[in-house]
Amino acid sequence: MLIRHPEPIPEREVTDASIFLRRRQFLQNAAVGAAVLTAGGPFLAGCTDAQEPPARGPKLPGVKAGPPALATDETPTAYHDATAYNNFYEFGTDKGDPARYAGSLRTEPWSVTVEGEVAKPGVVPLEEILRPHPLEERIYRLRCVEAWSMVIPWVGFPLGDLLKRFEPTSNARYVAFETLHDPEQMPGQKRRVLDWPYREGLRMDEAMHPLAILAVGMYGEALPNQNGAPLRLVVPWKYGFKSIKSIVKIRLQREQPYTSWNDQAPREYGFHANVNPEVDHPRWSQKRERRIGDYRKRPTLPFNGYGEQVASLYAGMDLRVLF
């Protein structure tokens, strides 16, 4: 169910409303079985995990609104859901693991290695990375390959603006990203679920697209660890696994980079991984998606609804083959 508001309303109010509506739907859906329960109340009280208000990050100062043309007016996902339901296998494969275990990640000090086909490579402290870039709020849809989606108000800046500072050479055709690899801080890396470190990549023209951003915050606040602190990629027209988290390396190169899920299961995850309702994942239909907080599924849009902005990047490509 999509809740359309006639005019903009404050974000906190939006969040609360969506929690409220979600509960109400489930009350209705569950009403049938509710009667069965009346006897078991006291016993059951002990075995539920109450939804405690999560500890929230510091407010980011000086955030301005991003270009309105790039923002969605859809209702942002409840903060609690966006920070408690995550795929971040570095902390475990259960959706709740990142929120439970990401506390061991130390995001200060943090630096990013920029290397490869650039005139000015270097190991750059995060403060230096961020210094010249004004922070913008970008409210984007996020579509996971598992057929669920969210709406997240990210805070960040265009990836292209950062890349330009390092002066890419004419050989720079792709950008490769790497997540931190440190099993002490990221306990999920103690098991080889994926070939660590997690790696992702974009074509140069995709990376330079104004929709592609590096995020340092969400909901006006610094990124929680489980959402990829302190620096993550957001490419809203691609499946979520492309938007790599907790980045420590950015490498510009001539060849198409190694990317983790594509390597794990090439038939299931393509390098491009553009959201495409026409191309099913072998195990999930991609035609529809469940917006977290909704009960009914909704149709999935080509390029996650960003076709107008990005479809031209793929003109002439057979997206069924190059999925």
Place this chain on the structure above:
Amino acid sequence: MRQLQAAVVAAGLLPLAWLIQGAVRGTLGANPVETITHTTGGWALRLLLVTLAVTPLRRLFGWSALVPFRRTAGLLAFSYACLHFATYVALDLGFDLAAVVEDVAERPYITVGFTTFLLLVPLAATSTRAAVRRLGRRWVRLHRLVYVAAVGAVVHFLWLVKADLREPAIYAGIVASLLGARLWWWLSSRRASLAAHPEATSAER
């Protein structure tokens, strides 16, 4: 005995009670439909394994007291499988039957899950005392389908997991032991009867 059976049923329904109170209070997490699907599927599988464990436990440790609860566990497993399927059809796909057909036809893990579910239907339908009596030896043969169902349930789980095979691998190990024990006993008893009546069996063959 009556009371014990009731207690077993009540215990078996606790996961369902947990789901219902969670749905009422809105504490099933960000994706309640997924939570319900996983919980019901998981209990269908676990209770199926309980059913399969009764015979080996009796043979190994002489725990015959478990035998009367095998049917109860089997029917509970079937109930959770029904809820699991209903969750998928009603809550996940919103009764979009074309989507159900497409999934069953095109997604191998759902093809296997659906087949497994279909295998359980005749077992549940013939679980009454009257059916046991009526079918006699055929009942025993029919209910060997539960071995296939257990394998199917594990394959279903293995195929739906993206990368972390740990949990389904544990279940696969349990199914392999439970079925392996039966195979072992069957082979040994065959060898024993071959040794006892060599002519009879060779003539039979």
